[in-house]
Amino acid sequence: MKQNKILFPIFLMVVIPTVITAFISFFRFSTTLDRKLSDALFHLLPSHHLFSKDIVIIDIDELSIAKYADHPELGLWPWKRHIYPTLIGYTKLLTPPKITIIDIMFTERSDYDDALVTANLSLGEISHAANFRDGGIVIPRKGIESISEKFNVKLNTNLPFPKYENASFPIGQIGETAPMIHVVNVIADSDGILRRFSPFVKWNGLYFPTLALQAFSLGEPYTTKTMDSKFYLEKKDKTRMIPIGKDGLVRAYFYTEEELRSIPRYSAAGIIESLEKLNSGEIEDPNSLLVPPNLFKDKIVLIGTSAASTHDDVVTPHGLFPGVIAQAVFASNLTEGHLLQELPELYGILFTSVVLFFGVLVLFINQWHLLKNLYPIFAISLFVGVFYFLYRMDFVLSTYSFVLGFPISYLIGFAYLTYTEGKEKRKFNHILRNLVDPEVVSVALENMESLKQGGEWEITAFFSDVAGFSSISEELSATNLAKLLNEYLSVMTNVLKANEGTLDKYIGDAIVGIFGAPIQNKNHPKLACKTALEMVKELEILRAEWNKRGDYTPLARAMVFRIGLNCGLAKVGFMGTDSLASYTMMGDTVNLAARLEAAAKDYGVSVLVSESIESSCKDEFHFRFLDWIRVKGKEAPVKIYSLESFQNEVSPKMILAEKEYEDGFSEYSKRNWEKAIEHFKNVSKILEKDDTSSHLLIKRCQTLFQNPPPVDWDGVYTRTSK
Known part of the structure; x- marks a missing residue:
């Protein structure tokens, strides 16, 4: 294809969709769509990370609240705070956990705060929850400055971690004696789905760790550094690179829904019951308890709630889950290094542009028709394959540009291709239909390659020739000869086409036709016989008109022709070059038909046919046996007949x-x-x-x-x- 003919398709199929997707990206309309699409792909693709085996949850669930609703020391939700030291202490009966992280706020005073203060001082590795927020009136609290100074993290970074106006730390002595503090804030995307988290949040110019970071550090010292726009956490036994996004958040790997529902969760009611049985001496072996204490050995223990009355639910990519489950996911991500890096949208746009460019080549350069239909499948498979390959490496490729751009591009491309091919077809259709059978034109324009490949099946070969045409041509001027041929060939070709015959070629005054190809028709022998008899009648009409008008010479006005017919297997198809091809036939069947046309002169008949024609058509047409002959180039004898008339005319x-x-x-x-x-x-x-x-x-x-x-x-x- 010429250069100017490919530039416009490139503009339609590559430039326009790329500009559209870039426009959507520029105005930030794409972010939510991108994340929704990637969520869908995550659901479809195989999971490649498993939830951390080090994290367990003590769950204040529906059973726990319902069972102890009338308990004098617990009561309705929220429970009295002296129960939490009981739960924490139970996990430390044998080998203690690595850390206990509480996902419940203690920001208001109660009569049981002393129990938590004592637990802070005696039970060791406990991290309490703080909550930050925007808006409202800033109410100064006694001791908040000392708490914030005690627990803030010294960061030397310009990363835009989430920033808040107000802070709520654990109240009074609970906060002052807390071994550790973590922030439990979560930030949903604009569609309300929680997909991302931050290792730090900022308040009053200070940085504070989130629950996930506390699970990673386990209360041990750690350092941070920012290098080449990448954020690193380092402690004595591991280094973690955190792919922080532009808004200070990192995309979480949300595992599978089945794994989330399988996170080890131990009901608080079960722990209380186990402790009561252990204290009463009812069960002496701790391992036989409903919740054995050794389940918490060397674990990261999260204490949270899943009961509906606690109103601590969030929307995740897998639907509605308790907030503690989402916190557990973030903690697992950071401790195990299961963090996803969202690649810049430009990468997705560039990938899509390359696919679209090859789409142009497939539609407008490639000549293999099947590839045009297969390319969308290939392109989608390539996109899914590349997405999954990157996903396995914890990268998230921008998806919206392909999901929007490729259909737009291919639809525009197909529409333009249909328009241009239709224009070309109409042009050639107009020319070709005056020369060859309309059905051949239709099929050829639909699938030229298939017809070029050809095939072999049963057809009827048709040959006709004017008797003594050399003598006629010598008597006529060039103008009259052309006029005579045009009249004769026009009438005979119309008869051929009207009976579903295909014009193979003209050889001077001779007509070569095919019945049964390219459109296969089991009645091809009968159609050929009908054509031959109708041509005989049409020639009589022509001769009468010529005699009436006095046209041409007496010899021309007495014109007769001979026809040879034979049916059998033959090779048929378009044969020639890409620029000049003719639909034709080859084989012994064709050669015999040509020999029969020549032999008709010897027997003085108009239509000479083979035995195969006679046996196929004798129910409708009347044939006269003539001879057994052996034609030149063929050893087997042939029984020949003259086609005389329709059966009802005998x-x-x-x-x-x-x-x-x-x-x-x-x-x-x-x-x-x-x-x-x-x-x-x-x-x-x-x-x-x-x-x-x-x-x-x-x-x-x-x-x-x-x-x-x-x-x-x-x-x-x-x-x-x-």
């Missing part, structure tokens, strides 16, 4: 003459030359006109009488000319 005279001819041929085959001659002479008498076929056989009998054939003579006449 006269008794024709039947009687043909019976006499067949009797004569029988005597001829038995070498009874004299008897054969008598029968052949009777044929002309019955028909009341000279019968060329009978005269031919009479001469042959006379010759054989004078020069008897060899002993092995089979009665078959061998033609030495084509």
Whole structure:
């Protein structure tokens, strides 16, 4: 394709969709769509990370609240605070956990704060929850400055971690004695779905760790550094690179819904019941308790709630879950390094542009029609494959540009291709339909490649030729000769096309046609016979008009033609070059039809057919047996017939003459030359006109009488000319 013909498709299929997706990205309309699409792909693609085995949850669930609703020391939610030291202490009965992280706020005073203060001082690795918020009135609290100074983290970074106006730390002595503090704030995306978290949040110019970071550090010292726009956490046994986004958040790997529902969660009611049985001496072996203490050995223990009355639910990519489950996911992400990095949207746009460019080549350069239909499948598979490959490496490729851009591009491309091909088809259709059969044109324009490949099936080959045309052409001027041929060929070609025949070619005055291809039709022999008889009638009409008008010469006005028909297997298809191809036929079936057309002259008939035609069409058409011949280039003998008429047009005279001819041929085959001659002479008498076929056989009998054939003579006449 010329350069100017490919530039416009590139503009349509690459530039326009790329500009649209870039426009959407520039105005930030794409972010939520991108994340929704990636969520859908995460659900479809296999998971490649498992939830951390080090994290367990003590869950104040529906059962716990319902069971102890009337308990004098617990009561309705919120529970009295002295229960939390009980839960924490139970986890430390044997080998203690690595850290206990509380996902419940203690920002208001109660009568049981001393129990938590004592737990802070005696039970060790406990981290309490703080909550930050925007808006409202800033109320100074006693001791808040000392708490914030005690627990803030010294960061030397310009990363835009989430920033808040107000802070709520654990109240009074709970906060002052707390071994550790963590922030439990979560930030949902604009569609309300929680997908991301931050290791730090900022308040009053100070940085504070979130629950996930506390799970990573386990209360141990750690350092941070920012290098090449990447944020690193380092402690004595591990280093973690955190791919912080532009808004200070990192995309979480949310595992599978089945894994989230399988996170080890131990009901607070079960722990209380186990402790009561242990204290009462009812069960001496801790391992046989409902919740054995060794389940918390070397674990990161989160204490949270899942009961509906606690109103601590969040929307995740897997639907509604308790907030403590989301915190556990973030903690697992940071401790195990399961963090996703959202690649810049430009990467997705560039990938899409490359795919779209190859789409242009497939639609407008490629000549393999099947590839045009397969390319969308390939492109989608490539996109999913690249997305999954990057996902396995914890990168998230921007998806919206492909999901929007590729359909837009391919629809525009197909629309333009349909328009341009339709324009070309209409142009060539107008030209070709004047030359060849309209059905061939239609099929060729739909699938030229398939027709070029061709095929082999049963057809009827048609050959016709004007008798003595050389003599006619010598008598006519060039103008009159062209006029005569145009009239004759136009009428005969119309008859051919009207009977579903395909025009193969003109060879001077000769017409070569095909029945049964390219559109296969089991009635092709009958259609060919019908065509031949109608052409005979049309030629009679033409001769009458020429005589009436006095056109041309007497020899031209007396024009006759010969037709040869044969059916059988043949190779058919478009043959030639890309720029010049003709739908044609080849094979023995075709050669025999051509030989029959030439032999028709010897027998003085208009239409000479093979036995295969006669056997296929004798129910509708009347045939006259003529001879057994052996044509040039073929050893096998051929039984030949003259196509006389439709069956309903047969006269008794024709039947009687043909019976006499067949009797004569029988005597001829038995070498009874004299008897054969008598029968052949009777044929002309019955028909009341000279019968060329009978005269031919009479001469042959006379010759054989004078020069008897060899002993092995089979009665078959061998033609030495084509």
